[in-house]
Amino acid sequence: MKGYVGVDVGSVTTKVVVIDEEGNPLGTPVYIRTQGQPIKAIQKGIAMVREDLPRNLEIKGAGTTGSARYLAGVLIGADVIRNEITAHAVAALRFHPQANTIIEIGGQDSKIIILRNGLVVDFAMNTVCAAGTGSFLDRQAERLGIPIERFGELALKAKTPVRIAGRCTVFAESDMIHKQQMGFSVEDIVAGLCEALVRNYLSNVAKGKKIYPPVIFQGGVAANIGIKFAFQRALGCEVLVPPYHNVMGAIGAALLAAEEMRDGKKSHFRGFDVAEMNFETSSFECSGCSNRCEIVEIKSDGKLLARWGDRCGKWEVIER
Amino acid sequence: MGNLWLGLKTALQELGHDVIVPPKPSKRTLTLGSQYSPEFACLPLKINLGCFLEAIEQGADTIIMAGGVGPCRFGYYGAVQRRILEDLGYKVNFIIFDPPQGRWGEFLNDLKKVGNGKPLYRIFSALLFGIRKLQVMDYLEKLGHKTKALEIKKGETTHILEKTLRRLDEASSYKEVKRIREEAIEELLSIPKKDIDPIKVAVTGEIFVVLEPFVNMEVENELGKMDVEVERTLYITDWVKEHLIPSLQGIRKHHLLEQMSKPYLGHFVGGDGQLSVASAVIYAKKGFHGMVHLMPFTCMPEIIAQSILPRVSKDLSFPVLTLVFDEHTGKAGVLTRLEAFVDLLRRKRMVSVN
Structure with a gap:
């Protein structure tokens, strides 16, 4: 049986999946926190995903995406390294070929992808602030002492959502505290936060774009049913959350790998033993010119795997 | 701004000036520039100011800055930068060069200021030689855009262009410039390329x-x-x-x-x-x-x-x-x-x- 590995390393979480040729996840998709240590998270994710894979599985390709896609690519020996916009679009189209709009909200990035007839025609990512993203909700849930998993259901219990200034995380936080001190209920505040996030997303990330249904909502924040309902209210249409919404980037990376390896090339995938390998990283500042580039090196057991960060290319090495 | 320095340096040197070219803009230029600039000014003002500060460090005593007539704010930048440098206590001669826009008299006056006492025809011939070098570099960059897309080993074109820029900087005659141009074209064309x-x-x-x-x-x-x-x-x-x-x-x-x-x-x-x-x-x-x-x-x-x-x-x-x-x-x-x-x-x- 043929399988493809997809790894999506984001700012907050790391996702690892193995899919079959049709794009269906095999075993259990992994969704864990990156905790600022991408290498460890990738290794842990690889170790977890191999637990319940079918026995006769043969890995034919591997792909990586997310903000640590290059690092992840070197670590696992990826055949394709692609940006998260393409990966998310490819994955969404696999499950919803008719999709016209994809809303993706992750830890630090939020994106809107506009599709027509199965093709990406336009996209945007948040540029200024994280007030429209998962980290913001995470932080506020912590402040309110609510587990983030329960955030959504609490929001649904709200009677009158409080209006919270959502332009910037700092202002949102002080406004939220103010509302708490005024005596509003936790449910109303939580619902207000969901609406603030949606408002912020629509006016900053999606500004000027025509949002037509079907609207697909994916990324970690899609787990939050409060946000989903807030989107439906704001857009006046149904918002679909796909079954594997939180690992769609990884599925997309795996699908892109499958596409890349269609003609039967040999995969560079290092195997699931990557979980046990030793990786070291180090960095230095090049003094060759006024650019003063910061160079990063990744080694495994003393062997140089990759080096990057220079503008001129004199240090750059990427081992396959 | 890009390779502009090449043309200006050539022209000013032809006129007998001692020219200081600040280092290529770097993180330091940006840090210096944004530290002393109004926050909502655009990046060109900040980078320029950073370059001026770096040039002053290297001993520059005269700065020539382009002016403008709006509606873009750029036209105002020379004046702002002059004030910032004054406030920082630097004593440099700051010449703002406004585009002619029909006021040819003033433009020629400005030209004479940088002309080092040379007659107008000498000033023009110096400028033309500077422009010639820039033209060559622009032509090569256009060609380079094509070879960058096709080159098998990424970075080869950039390497050739950088080398050519250095050679053009040192060139002192039209003949030399012509030879450098031909050699660079030859090199760019012979880069191994993909068939795509x-x-x-x-x-x-x-x-x-x-x-x-x-x-x-x-x-x-x-x-x-x-x-x-x-x-x-x-x-x-x-x-x-x-x-x-x-x-x-x-x-x-x-x-x-x-x-x-x-x-x-x-x-x-x-x-x-x-x-x-x-x-x-x-x-x-x-x-x-x-x-x-x-x-x-x-x-x-x-x-x-x-x-x-x-x-x-x-x-x-x-x-x-x-x-x-x-x-x-x-x-x-x-x-x-x-x-x-x-x-x-x-x-x-x-x-x-x-």
Whole structure:
């Protein structure tokens, strides 16, 4: 049986999946926190995903995406390294070929992808602030002492959502505290936060774009049913959350790998033993010119795997 | 700004000046520049100021800065920078060079100021030699955009161009310049190349951000690495020809820009805003696959262009990606967007071919 590995390393979480040729996840998709240590998270994710894979599985390709896609690519020996916009679009189209709009909200990035007839025609990512993203909700849930998993259901219990200034995380936080001190209920505040996030997303990330249904909502924040309902209210249409919404980037990376390896090339995938390998990283500042580039090196057991960060290319090495 | 220094240095040296070229803009330039600039001024002011400070460190006692007549704020930058340097306690001779705009008398006066007592014809011949070097460099860069997309070993073109720039800097006669040009063309053409039909992308926007690779995070090189052929919509020598020298070419170009942007933007909005809108129309008609629009944060003319471009893009089914730069811009974000944009163009082409 043929399988493809997809790894999506984001700012907050790391996702690892193995899919079959049709794009269906095999075993259990992994969704864990990156905790600022991408290498460890990738290794842990690889170790977890191999637990319940079918026995006769043969890995034919591997792909990586997310903000640590290059690092992840070197670590696992990826055949394709692609940006998260393409990966998310490819994955969404696999499950919803008719999709016209994809809303993706992750830890630090939020994106809107506009599709027509199965093709990406336009996209945007948040540029200024994280007030429209998962980290913001995470932080506020912590402040309110609510587990983030329960955030959504609490929001649904709200009677009158409080209006919270959502332009910037700092202002949102002080406004939220103010509302708490005024005596509003936790449910109303939580619902207000969901609406603030949606408002912020629509006016900053999606500004000027025509949002037509079907609207697909994916990324970690899609787990939050409060946000989903807030989107439906704001857009006046149904918002679909796909079954594997939180690992769609990884599925997309795996699908892109499958596409890349269609003609039967040999995969560079290092195997699931990557979980046990030793990786070291180090960095230095090049003094060759006024650019003063910061160079990063990744080694495994003393062997140089990759080096990057220079503008001129004199240090750059990427081992396959 | 890009290679502009090459032409100015050559011209001023010909006039017998001792010229200090500040180091290429770097993180330090940016840090220095933004530290002493008003926050909401655009990046060109900050980088320029940083360069001035670095040049003063190296012993410069005279600074020549271009002026302007708006509506872009650039025209005001020379005056602001002069004040900032004064307030910091530097005593430098600050010459602001306003474009002629019909006031030829004043323009010639300004020219005489930098002429080091030389007669006008000497000043012009010095300028022409500087412009000649720039023309050669612009020509080679245009050729380089093609070879960057096709080269098998990425970076070869850049290497040749950098070497040629250094050689041109040292060249002291037209004959030498000619030889360097021919050798560079030869080298560029003999780079081993892939046999592919590259995606073609126009790069347009505010002139400083477009011409200065440090500021635009080397957009052109990054596109080249993705096997994309770039065509820049403005080059420094074209700008000089169209703005400083009254010529038929300038009038024609101006007319073309007006015509092309007319359905969307009927008049000049300062800086290069109208050019950005017109470029989308021109390059869509030329059969390019998409356009990357670059602008500094808070740039008024380009904000106008940015808000008009989605309509042009939709009408002509011509994808446009706008990238905004300031001192907080990170390379990772720019790269992700560029990669996604190129993917979009590739898939679009794949479908239209099938």
